[in-house]
Ligand SMILES: Nc1ncnc2c1ncn2[C@@H]1O[C@H](COP(=O)(O)OP(=O)(O)OP(=O)(O)O)[C@@H](O)[C@H]1O
């Protein structure tokens with residue numbers, strides 16, 4: 379008799395017409411075709427991670443798990459406590475593993491007090507290629523036309539057909555100075571693009587959207 383090491387477990391998947399065996403070896407597999415990893419995600423620029431991050435493993439797991447399971451996650455905490463550092467490390471983890479096929483976009487909202495000004499930046503940088511705006515048209519986008527800017531941004535998000543993560547880092551100023559507009563902007567984004575998820579860091583809560 380050959381000696382079988384106790385630690386080795388043999389699992390063989392046999393046809394099981396009586397359905398009495400639970401197969402522990404295979405599945406569940408995600409459905410879908412095999413994908414090549416050669417293609418780079420379209421949005422791929424995130425700030426470098428903090429490589430000496432101390433004592434945040436549990437929070438890091440929590441943030442990643444939350445982002446993968448919810449569409450809007452806010453890391454909230456006191457000034458300087460490490461919200462941005464946590465966000466940077468979480469997004470680098472997800473970027474390295476290509477968990478968002480279209481990629482990750484990282485916006486720092488520091489210094490923005492007006493949602494319109496921020497939306498104009500989004501339109502002129504991100505949405506540009508989609509709407510193929512001429513330089514003059516770009517200039518003509520009125521910064522005070524909230525509805526127009528919002529419809530351009532949401533129009534873009536409606537076209538997104540792969541998973542995308544958008545980070546809004548340091549959102550407290552917009553939440554403080556332009557609360558209603560910024561919250562409306564977030565609400566519209568959430569409705570417009572079911573494939574987009576959002577990670578935010580802020581010293582204050584977002585409140586109910
Ligand atoms: N766990 C950590 N280990 C090592 N360094 C850290 C850690 N958390 C934060 N830091 C460092 O502390 C500094 C402040 O952190 P960070 O900018 O992430 O705070 P914050 O909560 O985003 O602050 P703010 O409210 O101003 O946005 C940064 O230099 C960051 O790299």
Ligand SMILES: [Mg+2]
Nearest residue numbers: 461462548579
């Ligand atoms: Mg910060």
